[in-house]
Amino acid sequence: MAHSAETMPAPAEVTTVCCVGVGTIGGGWAAYFLARGFRVRAWDPSAEAEPKLRRLIDAAWPALTELGLDEGASRERLTFHTDLGEALEGAQFVQESAPEVLELKQELLANLDAAAAPGVVIGSSTSGYSMTEMALNAERPERFVVGHPFNPPYLIPLVEVVGGERTSAAAVRWASGFYERIGKSVITMDREIPGFIANRLQEALWREALHMVDNGEATVEQIDRSITEGPGLRWPFQGPMLTFHLAGGEGGMAHMLDHFGPSLKSPWTRLDAPELTEKLRDDVVEGCAAEDARAVRELVAERDRGIIALRRMIEGRRCESS
Numbered sequence: 317m318a319h320s321a322e323t324m325p326a327p328a329e330v331t332t333v334c335c336v337g338v339g340t341i342g343g344g345w346a347a348y349f350l351a352r353g354f355r356v357r358a359w360d361p362s363a364e365a366e367p368k369l370r371r372l373i374d375a376a377w378p379a380l381t382e383l384g385l386d387e388g389a390s391r392e393r394l395t396f397h398t399d400l401g402e403a404l405e406g407a408q409f410v411q412e413s414a415p416e417v418l419e420l421k422q423e424l425l426a427n428l429d430a431a432a433a434p435g436v437v438i439g440s441s442t443s444g445y446s447m448t449e450m451a452l453n454a455e456r457p458e459r460f461v462v463g464h465p466f467n468p469p470y471l472i473p474l475v476e477v478v479g480g481e482r483t484s485a486a487a488v489r490w491a492s493g494f495y496e497r498i499g500k501s502v503i504t505m506d507r508e509i510p511g512f513i514a515n516r517l518q519e520a521l522w523r524e525a526l527h528m529v530d531n532g533e534a535t536v537e538q539i540d541r542s543i544t545e546g547p548g549l550r551w552p553f554q555g556p557m558l559t560f561h562l563a564g565g566e567g568g569m570a571h572m573l574d575h576f577g578p579s580l581k582s583p584w585t586r587l588d589a590p591e592l593t594e595k596l597r598d599d600v601v602e603g604c605a606a607e608d609a610r611a612v613r614e615l616v617a618e619r620d621r622g623i624i625a626l627r628r629m630i631e632g633r634r635c636e637s638s
């Protein structure tokens with residue numbers, strides 16, 4: 317579909333972004349944009365949103381400072397608006413991070429389309445909906461893309477970018493270029509698949525974890541430790557494919573597939589998602605408390621310190637080998 321690329325500002329010229337919906341993810345995006353030196357205009361219909369947003373940004377700021385702030389980075393460049401139209405004024409990019417409810421997103425995206433300046437690209441943080449279905453009621457669907465981040469967006473580099481059937485190729489290119497310019501690691505997908513890439517992989521793990529808790533086969537703590545003390549240690553450096561390549565020894569992936577290929581059809585890979593009963597819900601919630609009873613903010617701080625240390629180590633290894 318044609319999209320007036322000439323009405324889009326060059327990614328390098330963007331100085332002002334609008335964050336719509338500023339909970340865990342939208343707030344994380346806002347913190348990241350501020351650290352990159354942007355002016356951030358925020359809108360969220362909740363009465364508690366602004367103080368929560370400011371608390372989230374304050375909590376994220378030490379980590380962002382440690383990783384390095386860009387010129388002009390300041391928490392004072394955040395403005396919170398109670399009117400959506402006002403929040404969008406002057407915004408050259410919009411990041412939508414409202415709740416994952418399809419009808420809500422459809423209505424919100426139509427409203428954003430009506431109020432945002434023409435040509436401005438609008439990215440959605442959705443975890444799994446397709447842009448084709450979300451932009452159903454938008455008059456200019458060509459400017460809508462998925463820009464799927466990972467929690468916390470201010471520390472995890474990956475963003476998956478994909479357009480809907482009516483998104484212009486120019487908007488997809490623009491969004492990928494913009495996210496790359498602000499330091500994100502971008503995967504641009506050329507087709508919509510439910511859950512994109514990373515969530516499809518995460519969902520498979522999550523589904524199996526819930527089955528094991530549901531059947532009393534493993535505790536929440538055992539499941540977590542099986543990853544953090546096991547395969548998870550390899551994943552920051554090599555993804556699941558290279559990990560299995562090395563699991564094939566000198567024969568690499570070819571040996572791995574020839575050797576283990578037949579077991580791929582074993583039944584453990586064929587489970588549907590379990591019923592989320594009250595008991596399963598409570599078992600998982602209580603399991604988390606039993607594993608680590610510290611407050612969420614302490615766990616967030618520990619996670620952030622760990623991610624920073626890992627990113628430093630990975631960057632150091634890359635420098636050494638180049």
Ligand SMILES: NC(=O)c1ccc[n+]([C@@H]2O[C@H](COP(=O)([O-])OP(=O)(O)OC[C@H]3O[C@@H](n4cnc5c(N)ncnc54)[C@H](O)[C@@H]3O)[C@@H](O)[C@H]2O)c1
Binds near residue numbers: 339359361467
């Ligand atoms: N939490 C994650 O790990 C994660 C990761 C990647 C993507 N996402 C996606 O990010 C989006 C937001 O998720 P979250 O975890 O931040 O949720 P959240 O509940 O923390 O935040 C949602 C925010 O949206 C606001 N809101 C409610 N109605 C709204 C409306 N009509 N318009 C705009 N804002 C509205 C709420 O007040 C709240 O502040 C979802 O699409 C989700 O799938 C979440």
